[in-house]
Amino acid sequence: MTHVRSVRTVRDTGGVRRWLAVPLLVVLLAGCGIRATEVPTDFGPAPSRVPCSLSGLSGLSESEATTRTSVGVPVQVFLLCASQLVTVDRAVRIPDGTAEAERRVLVAQGLLDELTETPTASETEAGYTTDVRGAMSVSGPGPGDPDDALRLSTSPEDLTSYALAQIVCTLSDSAAAEGDGYVVLGGPDTDPPRRYACTPEVRSRPGAQVPSSAADGT
Secondary structure, three states: OHHHHHHHHHHHHHHHHHHHHHHHHHHHHHHOOOOOOOOOOOOOOOOOOOOOOOOOOOHHHHHHHHHHHOOOEEEEEEEEEOOEEEEEEEEEOOOOOOOHHHHHHHHHHHHHHHHHOOOOHHHHHOOOEOOOOOOOOEEOOOOOOOOOEEEEOOOHHHOOHHHHHHHHHHHHOOOOOOOOOEEEEEOOOOOOOEEEEOOHHHHHOOOOOOOEEEOOOO
16 A cells, blocks of 8 residues: 555556646746747738839720820829929920920920829829819910910919919929929919029929919019
8 A cells, every 4th residue: 555655646646746837837938038828820911002002003004104205205293192293204295396385385285184184093093183273274475475385264363272283393304394393374364474483392292382473574
């Protein structure tokens, strides 16, 4: 009987040792930054497209973009994206042999038409929008206007600040103007046109007021 109790005591002692080893193992695993009971099951949502990035276009989007840029004179227009002005490539059609004064107006009209168009599918997916609404026409200088003036069918004062910023920056950076960051714009009435500037502040904050000054009509 004494021998049996001794064996049982040894067995019981081994069981105690094993149970004592379990907390020690948990402490060691925790010290290595591993939780014994933690199993990752939620990896979160899949990463979305980077705002204003046009990389990774689908075949249809590439075809649409090519159609908008392959025919005519290469130009750029300013769209809205992430509360800023961002350029995208476009093309406008200008007949060969067009006189310079008429060419400026045709370029300006083509740019306005592109601004009123809905952005391509890939641009829309990336967050691009336009605030230039409805058909808008443009003509050359009126009587007494500077030679580089453009008259819009909608008065600049009647446009939203976003739409005006888009138009000013698009036209001032094109063959429709001198390409120096300024464009002289007027409305359909006889009010004198004004000289509008596309500044870095306008590009980064198109909702702010677009700076303008009186245009010299002499």
